[in-house]
Amino acid sequence: MDVVLELTDTFVTDYLYALALPANPVGLDIPNLANSSERVSSSWKFKTANPYFSFEPSKYAYMSVWDRDNIYRQTITLFLLTWIFGFILYFVFATLSYVFVFDKKTTKHPKYLKNQMWLEIKQANRALPGMSALTTPFWVLEVRGWTKLYDTPAAGPGPTYEILQYPFFILFTDALIYLVHRGLHHPLIYKHLHKPHHKWIMPTPYASHAFHPVDGFLQSFPYHLFPMLFPLNKFASVGLFIFVNFWTIMIHDGEYVAESAVINGAACHTMHHLYFNYNYGQYTTFWDRLGRSYRKPDPDLFLKEKKMSEAQWKLQVKEMEKMVEEVEGEDDRAYEAPVSKKNN
Known part of the structure; x- marks a missing residue:
C-alpha cells in the first residue's frame, strides 16, 4: 500500500x-x-x-x-483511498457482473426483494465508510513498516516462496474466514451483525459488499493478519486484495459455473444465502467438509432449463422459510413477487 x-x-x-x-x-x-x-x-x-x-x-x-x-496525514489519505477506490471497484465491477453475467430471471424469484438491487447498493454505500475506517489502521501499520511485507523477490524468503505465497495466502485466509463467518452465525451475534447481509436471499452482484460495516471488516481481517504473521510481496498484497474483492462479487453473481467439489463458487454461496447454516467458506469447500457444514448445490442449478424453474423455486422457498423461522423467527423482508404459502 x-x-x-x-x-x-x-x-x-x-x-x-x-x-x-x-x-x-x-x-x-x-x-x-x-x-x-x-x-x-x-x-x-x-x-x-x-x-x-x-x-x-x-x-x-x-x-x-x-x-x-506524518501519521495523521497517512491515516486520512489511506482512509479516503480505501473508501473511494473501494466504491469504484465495487460499483464498476458489480455493474459489469450485473449487466453481462447475472441471470436477470433471478429477479422473478419469489424471494427476490422489492427494490432489492437499490437496497443492496444503499447498504453497501452505508457500509463502505465504516469498513474503510476499520481497515485503515492496518494500512497504516503496513506503510510504517510493522508487517512482513517485502519489496522484491530478492528481499523475500526465496524464489519458491514467490509462487507458494499465493496458495498459502488463500489457504490461510479461507480457514480464518470460515471460522469468522461461522461465528457470525452464532445466535448472540447474527441478528446484530450478520443479518443485514442475509437480507438478500437471492443476491445480485451488488450484494457482494452489502454488509454491516463491522461484519464486512471482520471477514476481511484475515487478509490483513496474514502479512503481520508471514512474509508477503507487497505487490502481491495489492493484487490479492483486488482479487479478493473480485471473488466476493463473483460468488454473488448467480452464474453457477463451478460445479466442483473443491471450489466454493456462486452455487455453493447461493446455498448459504438460501439455507443459512451451510457453506461458510470463501474459496474452497474444505473447511465446510471438515466442520460438517458443507451442502452440495442441487445439480439442477447447473442446468439452464431447470435452474430457474418453478419447481426448483418451490423447493427452495419451502426449505428456506423453515430456515428463516429457525434462525430469525419472523421474516420481516418485503418481497417483490408473491410469496409461496408454507403449506404449498
Missing part, C-alpha cells in the same frame, strides 16, 4: 495538503508559493517505496506542515 500512497501523494495529495496545511516558507509569501520554484524548510527527505520506478516529488511535497511521513 506504500506504493499506492506514494503515487497518490505525488499526483494529488501533495497539492491538497500544501494548500490546506501550508508550512512557513523560507523567504516567501504564502500566496506566491504556487509561482515559486523554491522549497520551504522541511526535514522530510524523499525515499521511494517503489523499487522499480518512481516519480521525483514536486515542490509541493515540501510545502505542508504535515509531510508525507
Whole structure:
C-alpha cells in the first residue's frame, strides 16, 4: 500500500495538503508559493517505496506542515483511498457482473426483494465508510513498516516462496474466514451483525459488499493478519486484495459455473444465502467438509432449463422459510413477487 500512497501523494495529495496545511516558507509569501520554484524548510527527505520506478516529488511535497511521513496525514489519505477506490471497484465491477453475467430471471424469484438491487447498493454505500475506517489502521501499520511485507523477490524468503505465497495466502485466509463467518452465525451475534447481509436471499452482484460495516471488516481481517504473521510481496498484497474483492462479487453473481467439489463458487454461496447454516467458506469447500457444514448445490442449478424453474423455486422457498423461522423467527423482508404459502 506504500506504493499506492506514494503515487497518490505525488499526483494529488501533495497539492491538497500544501494548500490546506501550508508550512512557513523560507523567504516567501504564502500566496506566491504556487509561482515559486523554491522549497520551504522541511526535514522530510524523499525515499521511494517503489523499487522499480518512481516519480521525483514536486515542490509541493515540501510545502505542508504535515509531510508525507506524518501519521495523521497517512491515516486520512489511506482512509479516503480505501473508501473511494473501494466504491469504484465495487460499483464498476458489480455493474459489469450485473449487466453481462447475472441471470436477470433471478429477479422473478419469489424471494427476490422489492427494490432489492437499490437496497443492496444503499447498504453497501452505508457500509463502505465504516469498513474503510476499520481497515485503515492496518494500512497504516503496513506503510510504517510493522508487517512482513517485502519489496522484491530478492528481499523475500526465496524464489519458491514467490509462487507458494499465493496458495498459502488463500489457504490461510479461507480457514480464518470460515471460522469468522461461522461465528457470525452464532445466535448472540447474527441478528446484530450478520443479518443485514442475509437480507438478500437471492443476491445480485451488488450484494457482494452489502454488509454491516463491522461484519464486512471482520471477514476481511484475515487478509490483513496474514502479512503481520508471514512474509508477503507487497505487490502481491495489492493484487490479492483486488482479487479478493473480485471473488466476493463473483460468488454473488448467480452464474453457477463451478460445479466442483473443491471450489466454493456462486452455487455453493447461493446455498448459504438460501439455507443459512451451510457453506461458510470463501474459496474452497474444505473447511465446510471438515466442520460438517458443507451442502452440495442441487445439480439442477447447473442446468439452464431447470435452474430457474418453478419447481426448483418451490423447493427452495419451502426449505428456506423453515430456515428463516429457525434462525430469525419472523421474516420481516418485503418481497417483490408473491410469496409461496408454507403449506404449498
